[in-house]
Amino acid sequence: MRVVLHTLLFLLLCGQAKGQSAQPTKIRVRGVELHYIEQGQGEPLILLHGGQGDYRSWEPQMKVLSPQYRVISYSRRYHYPNDNPLTAKNHSAYVEAADLAAFIRKLKLGRVHLVGTSMGAFTALVLAVKHPEMVRSLVLAEPPVHGWMRDSPDGAPVYREFMTTIHEPVAAAFKAGDDQGAMRIFLDGIAGTRRFDNLPPEGRAAVMQNSRFFKAITSSSDPFPDLSKEKVKRLRIPILIVTGENTIKLHKLVNEELARLLPNAERAIIPKAGHGSPRENPQAFNEAVLKFLANHRPLSEKQTKQEQSRSEQGKNKPKIVALHPNDSESFSWDGGKVRFLASSEDTDGGWAVIEVTERPGYKTPVHRHNHTDEAFYVLEGILTVKINDKTSEYPAGSYVLIPRGTPHAQGNLGKVPVKHLLTVMPGGFERFFRDRIELFKTVKPGDPDFMKKMSEIRQNVDSEVLGVWDVQK
Numbered sequence: 085m086r087v088v089l090h091t092l093l094f095l096l097l098c099g100q101a102k103g104q105s106a107q108p109t110k111i112r113v114r115g116v117e118l119h120y121i122e123q124g125q126g127e128p129l130i131l132l133h134g135g136q137g138d139y140r141s142w143e144p145q146m147k148v149l150s151p152q153y154r155v156i157s158y159s160r161r162y163h164y165p166n167d168n169p170l171t172a173k174n175h176s177a178y179v180e181a182a183d184l185a186a187f188i189r190k191l192k193l194g195r196v197h198l199v200g201t202s203m204g205a206f207t208a209l210v211l212a213v214k215h216p217e218m219v220r221s222l223v224l225a226e227p228p229v230h231g232w233m234r235d236s237p238d239g240a241p242v243y244r245e246f247m248t249t250i251h252e253p254v255a256a257a258f259k260a261g262d263d264q265g266a267m268r269i270f271l272d273g274i275a276g277t278r279r280f281d282n283l284p285p286e287g288r289a290a291v292m293q294n295s296r297f298f299k300a301i302t303s304s305s306d307p308f309p310d311l312s313k314e315k316v317k318r319l320r321i322p323i324l325i326v327t328g329e330n331t332i333k334l335h336k337l338v339n340e341e342l343a344r345l346l347p348n349a350e351r352a353i354i355p356k357a358g359h360g361s362p363r364e365n366p367q368a369f370n371e372a373v374l375k376f377l378a379n380h381r382p383l384s385e386k387q388t389k390q391e392q393s394r395s396e397q398g399k400n401k402p403k404i405v406a407l408h409p410n411d412s413e414s415f416s417w418d419g420g421k422v423r424f425l426a427s428s429e430d431t432d433g434g435w436a437v438i439e440v441t442e443r444p445g446y447k448t449p450v451h452r453h454n455h456t457d458e459a460f461y462v463l464e465g466i467l468t469v470k471i472n473d474k475t476s477e478y479p480a481g482s483y484v485l486i487p488r489g490t491p492h493a494q495g496n497l498g499k500v501p502v503k504h505l506l507t508v509m510p511g512g513f514e515r516f517f518r519d520r521i522e523l524f525k526t527v528k529p530g531d532p533d534f535m536k537k538m539s540e541i542r543q544n545v546d547s548e549v550l551g552v553w554d555v556q557k
Contacts, residue, residue, distance in 0.1 A: 108139055108165070113186035116168045120158035120187075124150030127220065129197040131157040132184070132204025134360065135297055138163040144366035145199065148374065152381075153197065158187065160204070162297040175300040176309050177203060177227075181210035182544065188218055189455065195433060199373060201225040201326075201362050203301075213315045214544055217433030217512040221380055222319075223373055224342065225326035225361055226335040230308040239337045246334050249273060255302035264288075266302075267295050274332070274359065316345045320403075320429045323349040324376040328357040328364065335359055350376055402431040417521050419446040420501065428511025436511035439463075441503045447495025450550045451542070452488075457509045459485045460494065465502035469494045470553060493553040516545045 108119035121139055123146050131142040138159040149155045160180055161168050184207055188196060197220050200208035205227035212219045230246070233239030250273035257266035268280040271291065280288065301307045323346055327339045343351060352372035354361035362369045405426050414423040423439040430436075450470065460467060462482045469476060469484055470493040478484060486492050496502040508514070519541045527534050542549060 108159070111187070111190055113190050114183055116161045116183065117166050118158050118161065118183065118187055119165055120156055121146075122154060122156040124153055124155050126153045127197060128191075128193040129153040129155050129199065130184070130188075130193075131155065132198060132200035132208050133157070133160070133163070134202030134204055135301070136291065136294055136360075137201075137204075138165075138294055140164075141363065145362060145370060145373070148370045149199075152377075156191075156193075160207070160297070162294075162300050164293040170296060170300050170303075173304070174306050175304040176307055177206035177210045178309060180207040181214060182540075184208075184211050185215055185218065185544070194218075195220045197221045197223075197377065199223040199225075200227070202228060202359060203297075209316070210311065212319055212321065213311065214515065215512055216319065216321065217428045217510045219321055221322040221324075221377065223324045223326060223376065225369075226328065226331060226339060226359055227342070228308060228335070229311050229338050229342070230334065231310040232313070232341050233334065233337055236337070236341075239334070239341075242334045242337060246332075251302060251307070254298060258299045258302055263295050263299070264292065266298065267291050270298060313345055316342070318427075318429050319346065320432070322376070322380040324372065325349050325351045326361060326369065326372060327351070327353050328359055328361040329353055329355045330358040331361075332359065350379075352376070402426075402434060405430050415517065415521055417517055418524055419443060420496075422517045424514055425505075427514055431511055433510050433512070435507060435509040436514045438506045438508075438514055438517070439503065440506050441501050442467075442496040443501060444496055444499050447497065447553055447555065448493045450491055450493045450553050451547050452491050452550060453508075453513070453546045454489055454548060455510075456513055456546045457486070457488050458492075458513075459483065459507040459509075461505040461507075463503040463505065465496065465500055466498050467494060467502050467504055468497045468555075475555070491550055495553070495555075497555060513545045513547070516541060516547065519544070 106121040106123070108121050110117050110119050112118075119139055129149060131145060133139070133141040139157045142155075142157045146155050146157060159166050161183055162170070162175075180203070188194075195218060198208035198211065200206070200223065202225070205224040206229060208219075208222055209224055209227050209229070212222055230243055233243040236243075250270060254266045254270045257263075257269055271280040272278065280291065283291070325339055325343055325346070327336060343349060354365050354368045354372065357364035357368070407425060412423055412425055414421060419440075420443040421441040425437040425439055426435070428434070428436050447468075460469070460478070460483070462478050462480050464480055466480075467478045467482070467484075469478060469486075471484075471486060472491055520538075523534075523537055523541060527537055539549070
């Protein structure tokens with residue numbers, strides 16, 4: 085029995101590298117290299133491995149999913165065979181999610197299905213919160229959103245035990261230059277005493293191939309950052325929450341909280357599996373994923389034309405939105421006021437409509453949206469818009485449509501407020517206002533980190549700054 089367990093753990097760690105014969109493709113995004121393999125055709129589905137894995141870890145899933153989907157498995161930034169320097173001082177799922185968003189854009193995948201385990205699941209969840217327009221569905225196998233447990237009556241002692249017995253000793257070993265000792269502490273803490281030493285030589289080598297991720301995460305200033313529960317609640321895509329029957333208590337508590345926030349999410353318990361359920365019981369995991377995807381798959385090509393027509397009409401169908409003047413969310417921000425009329429969650433990512441009131445003197449830098457079309461309908465006042473090299477004034481009743489990729493700027497150069505309807509297609513840009521409001525609560529414009537964080541906000545909503553708008557009337 086002990087030999088069987090050791091063999092199973094070895095397969096979990098090395099991802100059956102010998103069985104995965106496809107040579108990975110290397111691309112660069114956000115200044116780092118990422119290696120990936122793909123198989124099959126259809127809607128894109130991305131597999132996101134955990135801390136001990138890499139692109140090779142998903143062979144059992146690729147075999148069963150590729151007949152129906154274009155399945156892509158990639159190695160996250162600090163995993164084999166990527167050769168990226170350990171530069172991020174605040175490495176977390178947020179950094180990984182930004183990499184994932186850039187990866188999706190680089191491959192021009194559009195909306196994708198995401199299947200993630202452990203830190204890969206956390207990465208998928210962060211991406212869905214920040215870019216719901218990019219995600220079709222989520223399979224989340226125990227995302228370590230441990231920040232939720234820090235202040236929880238049931239979770240706080242469990243979280244602290246994990247940090248003091250595993251995370252902090254691993255960090256200390258890495259700091260002392262003992263990388264192998266660090267991975268021994270981690271593996272023994274998660275999988276049982278002497279698990280590391282009882283691995284065959286190939287297994288220990290596989291562990292060390294991906295140890296740089298653990299060095300990055302344990303030296304991070306915020307390894308398990310908080311994820312807004314309110315934003316998680318707003319997710320409207322199909323979600324499957326997966327729990328290993330024998331996983332540790334900390335992961336069970338996080339999954340319970342996730343299920344509470346997402347009462348419509350489906351759930352699956354994988355028998356005879358712990359935290360690594362995709363590898364520890366691939367048959368049961370695959371069956372749960374296939375069943376979930378089938379429940380949310382468009383009608384097949386074998387249906388009648390009438391059924392296909394009904395399917396297409398219902399695909400990406402928005403929710404009904406009917407608002408009275410005081411019904412919708414409205415916020416004050418440094419540029420004036422915003423009122424959210426239809427978000428990307430309401431329209432299944434298709435578009436968003438925001439009522440924006442701009443204070444006198446507010447103006448944007450010259451920028452462009454490489455993947456988003458933008459339109460303004462002026463309700464009150466005069467909106468000044470620069471498109472390419474031409475600047476014009478647009479009074480109430482005017483409409484301006486700016487296609488993606490067009491350099492532009494806009495603002496209120498008058499002495500009274502300007503109100504307009506902003507429409508973005510696809511949706512997602514509305515998060516710019518929410519994130520900007522949160523930024524101003526925590527960082528002042530004069531602080532050294534302000535411009536860096538503002539740049540990150542713009543990058544996350546497809547807004548590329550080209551320069552300062554030197555207004556010339």
